[in-house]
Every structure is written in C-alpha cells, then in structure tokens.
Amino acid sequence: MPVLNLQIGGVIMLKRFVLIYLLLIPLALFGQTRFQVVGEPQRLAGGNGDYFHSPVWSPDGQMIAFTSTNYKGLWTLNVENTSITNLSDEAGVGFGFQWSGDSKDIVSRGTQFENARRLDAVKLFNVESKTEKSLTEYRNKIAGLPQWTSDSRQIYFFNGKSLEFVSSGKLLKADVARPVYFTKYGKIYTQVYPTTLAKSSRIVVDDNCLDVRVSPDGRKISYQVMGGNLFVMNTDGSGTTDLGKGHNARWSPDSEYLVYMIATDDGHDFTGSDLYVSRADGSERVIVTRTDD
Known part of the structure; x- marks a missing residue:
C-alpha cells in the first residue's frame, strides 16, 4: 500500500494560549483515501508569553511564516x-501575507497611523537577506490584500478604485495570459493578466466573500462567505x-484537498479550534486534531 506523508502546519487555539505546531499525516491510497494522524503535535513556537498564529508553509516546504496577536509582526x-x-x-x-512561488519573498500590507488616520503600504520581505522593501508609498487604507501573479513578476x-499592479523586481519569464x-x-472579481491584453474585470461571485484562494493548478477557487460557510467553485x-463551516482554508499541492480550521468562541474569546481536511468536491472530510480545551 503506497503511503505519502503530508506535513501540515496549523494553529491550536486554546483558552489560554496559541501554539504553532506540526503534524505528520499519512495519506494511504487504497481504493479510497484515508487520513490518520501519527503521533502528538510538536511545538515549534509559542508559549512563555508568546502568542503566534496563522502559519503558512513556503512552497518549497523549508520554511513556515506566521504572525502574532492582532496580526502584528x-x-x-x-x-x-x-x-x-x-x-x-x-x-x-x-x-493575509503570501509567499512567492520561489519561496524567497513574502508580500504583505503594512499599516501606520497618523493622527488616528490609517495608512497602508505594500511591503516585500526577502527571507534570505532579512530585508524589507516598500513597493508603494503609505496611502489612505489600501482596500485589498496584495497577491502574486502566477509568474511572480508582478504583485496586484x-x-x-481599480486593480493595481506593481513590479516585484523578479526577472522571471513572463507568464501567458491568465486571469x-x-x-x-x-465580491469576487476576475481580470486577465497581463492587463495590456484586457483591462476590464467581471464579477465571479456576487456575495460578501473573503479569504479567496486559487488552487495551485489554477482551476478552482476556495472562499468563505462572511458569517457563513466555506465554498469551492x-x-x-x-x-x-x-x-x-470552515476558516483560513489552504490548498494541497495537487489541488485535490483543502485543510482548514473550525473555531468556536464564547462571543469574546476563542474556546477551541481544530483542523480538518476535505476533498475539494466535499466527498470526504476528516478531522485532523481533537483539542480538549
């Protein structure tokens, strides 16, 4: 029976603290897929007064990026x-930070406040040199989160008012036209990139959506409806x-599965959270973690 080990990083959100952890999940291919957690979660960061969350694997699997309370840092x-x-x-x-395809950079949106006025700028962080670069000036509240184009040459x-593109500085082969x-x-919109080929955009989903994620093969989109469920289309x-129900969904490399979190709260604080894995078509759903508190 062939077995593939999937490494999935996530967050255990307990009543008292938040930990970054690592799980090894064997994927056994025997007629149908079965997931089974092997061993106990291994603490990688957190505790002793440090509160970390929202871990994201680099595409090459060598690094994990994460943030702290209130998304600071x-x-x-x-x-x-x-x-x-x-x-x-x-x-x-x-x-909402995002890794580049070559795992060398992270793009995100930084925030400063001047006289109670919020100003945002698009930032690029190089994980090798540990340096940061501002791709835009600080301006009055950038509405959207910055994302990489599929060829990593541009960030949009x-x-x-409109979709804005800035150069990432990466000298890579330009991608063919794709949305x-x-x-x-x-609302979820789509627009063709490069924009010189088509500047008009159209609505794909007319709802109150957030956390839009395109699958690695570019064929599907996952998104969450605010106050509602997790969807794939x-x-x-x-x-x-x-x-x-599902939050903070991430695609598997083969675009067949999503790993996501289901959290509970008492109206003020998180009281628990667990990770789930589901096929994109919803035919299989398995709980990965079972937290007691």
Whole structure:
C-alpha cells in the first residue's frame, strides 16, 4: 500500500494560549483515501508569553511564516533547525501575507497611523537577506490584500478604485495570459493578466466573500462567505460546492484537498479550534486534531 506523508502546519487555539505546531499525516491510497494522524503535535513556537498564529508553509516546504496577536509582526521558522527570524514588527503585516512561488519573498500590507488616520503600504520581505522593501508609498487604507501573479513578476491589489499592479523586481519569464482573482467590496472579481491584453474585470461571485484562494493548478477557487460557510467553485464560476463551516482554508499541492480550521468562541474569546481536511468536491472530510480545551 503506497503511503505519502503530508506535513501540515496549523494553529491550536486554546483558552489560554496559541501554539504553532506540526503534524505528520499519512495519506494511504487504497481504493479510497484515508487520513490518520501519527503521533502528538510538536511545538515549534509559542508559549512563555508568546502568542503566534496563522502559519503558512513556503512552497518549497523549508520554511513556515506566521504572525502574532492582532496580526502584528511577521516571523519565519526554518523547519530543519527550528530557528526563528523576525522580519517585521509592523502593525497588520501578518494579515493575509503570501509567499512567492520561489519561496524567497513574502508580500504583505503594512499599516501606520497618523493622527488616528490609517495608512497602508505594500511591503516585500526577502527571507534570505532579512530585508524589507516598500513597493508603494503609505496611502489612505489600501482596500485589498496584495497577491502574486502566477509568474511572480508582478504583485496586484485592489486600491479602492481599480486593480493595481506593481513590479516585484523578479526577472522571471513572463507568464501567458491568465486571469487573476481579487475581492472588491466583498465580491469576487476576475481580470486577465497581463492587463495590456484586457483591462476590464467581471464579477465571479456576487456575495460578501473573503479569504479567496486559487488552487495551485489554477482551476478552482476556495472562499468563505462572511458569517457563513466555506465554498469551492471552478474558476469560471460554475460547480459551486458548500463545504460547511470552515476558516483560513489552504490548498494541497495537487489541488485535490483543502485543510482548514473550525473555531468556536464564547462571543469574546476563542474556546477551541481544530483542523480538518476535505476533498475539494466535499466527498470526504476528516478531522485532523481533537483539542480538549
């Protein structure tokens, strides 16, 4: 029976503290897929007054990036030697950050306040040199989270009026024309990249959406409806599947599965949280963690 070990990073959100942890999950291919957790979660960061959350694996599997309370600051952890590097202490920079395809950079949105006025800037962090670069000036509240194009040559975001592209500085081969996806006032839009080929955008989902994630093969989109469930659909807007409750979904490398969190709260604090794995078509759903408190 062939077995593939999947490494999944996540967050255990307990009543008293938050831990970054690592699980090894064997994927046994025997007629149908079965998931089984092997061993206990291994603490990688957190505790002793440190509160970390929202871990995201680098595409090459060598690093994990994560943030702290209120999304303040950005850190990386080397999986091989568990060394931790602080890339930034800026407010908001840990919300919705995204790795580049070559695992060398992270793009995010930093925030400053001047006379109670919020100003945002798109930031690029190089994990090798531990340096940061501002790709835009600080401006009045950038509405959208910055994202990479599939060829990593450009970074795009909704600036409150239109989709804006800035160069990442990476000298890579330009991608063929393909759509990019973004949220605009809760609705999911698509637009062709490069923009010289088509500047018009169209609505894919007309709902109050957030956390839009395109699958690695570019064929599907996962998204969450605010106050509602987790959904998967084809990139042309067809074939919508309701996966039920779920937050912070991430795709598996083969675009067949999603790992996501289901959290509970008492209206003030998180009281528990567990990780789930589901097929994109909703045909299989397995709980990965079982927290007691």
